[in-house]
Amino acid sequence: MKVFISSDMEGTAGVVDWDQCRPSGSDYDHYRELLLQEVNAAIEGAAAAGAREFLVNDSHSTMSNLRPDRLARRARYLSGRHKPLYMMQGLDTSFDAVFFVSYHGSMSGAPAALSHTYNPRAIAEVRLNGIPAGESGINALVALGHRVPVVLITGDDVTAAQAESFCPGIRAAVVKHSVSRFAADSLHPEQAREVITQSAADAVRQLADAPLPAIALPATLTVRFRNADLAEMATFITGVVREDELTIRLRDDDPVRLYRTFVTIVLLTRGIAE
Numbered sequence: 001m002k003v004f005i006s007s008d009m010e011g012t013a014g015v016v017d018w019d020q021c022r023p024s025g026s027d028y029d030h031y032r033e034l035l036l037q038e039v040n041a042a043i044e045g046a047a048a049a050g051a052r053e054f055l056v057n058d059s060h061s062t063m064s065n066l067r068p069d070r071l072a073r074r075a076r077y078l079s080g081r082h083k084p085l086y087m088m089q090g091l092d093t094s095f096d097a098v099f100f101v102s103y104h105g106s107m108s109g110a111p112a113a114l115s116h117t118y119n120p121r122a123i124a125e126v127r128l129n130g131i132p133a134g135e136s137g138i139n140a141l142v143a144l145g146h147r148v149p150v151v152l153i154t155g156d157d158v159t160a161a162q163a164e165s166f167c168p169g170i171r172a173a174v175v176k177h178s179v180s181r182f183a184a185d186s187l188h189p190e191q192a193r194e195v196i197t198q199s200a201a202d203a204v205r206q207l208a209d210a211p212l213p214a215i216a217l218p219a220t221l222t223v224r225f226r227n228a229d230l231a232e233m234a235t236f237i238t239g240v241v242r243e244d245e246l247t248i249r250l251r252d253d254d255p256v257r258l259y260r261t262f263v264t265i266v267l268l269t270r271g272i273a274e
């Protein structure tokens, strides 16, 4: 049994500030260790329930936050920049389950620690088939395309609730409760890891009943930007339709292609986001 793990960083217990999860930050080394241990907690839980192969796709910042030699169970490590499928690079039909580890909430919606949707300087809100979506919902498009269920998310309470809209029945390992975008009440890291291990094991044990992401196709992504220049730039891409001054939409019957177009928009608008 193979598990694909997309790991971010903002959802780690104790993390509440950009400084803690940027390589230039003064406390980064401490928090990257906590992240590594949460990723390993998910791996160990899955392994206890019978999973044997693991691929960890590092999806945060420069995408090289983990220590390859310290990953549990000889997990493979996909790291580094310019990945065409970004947070979901490496997933294919050979996998049995997807985990989202240390995820965070969407830019729109209830306050969630370090909330954003791909680019906090460019994107104000994303809707998927009309429903507000965070990275978990957007990334679930790729899981749907490869017909692999998303069965675990770890992070704060708001992030967990947002995943449920697109991944019904997903197990949530809630390691902190958000107070604001820059404050959260976290479990002790040891307890957070226990919760993650237990949730991962439960998720793998009940894999047979896990549904695929509930996203009707063709799917529509609606993206509202923080200014009109960004929306204009997104329309440089074929198939992107301007909805109003700040908003564009894109529609596709292939969920992986839809995700790739979205990633292209993210990368394109990064150049002018301030």
Ligand SMILES: [Zn+2]
Residues within 6 Å of the ligand: 008, 009, 010, 059, 060, 061
């Ligand atoms: Zn991140």
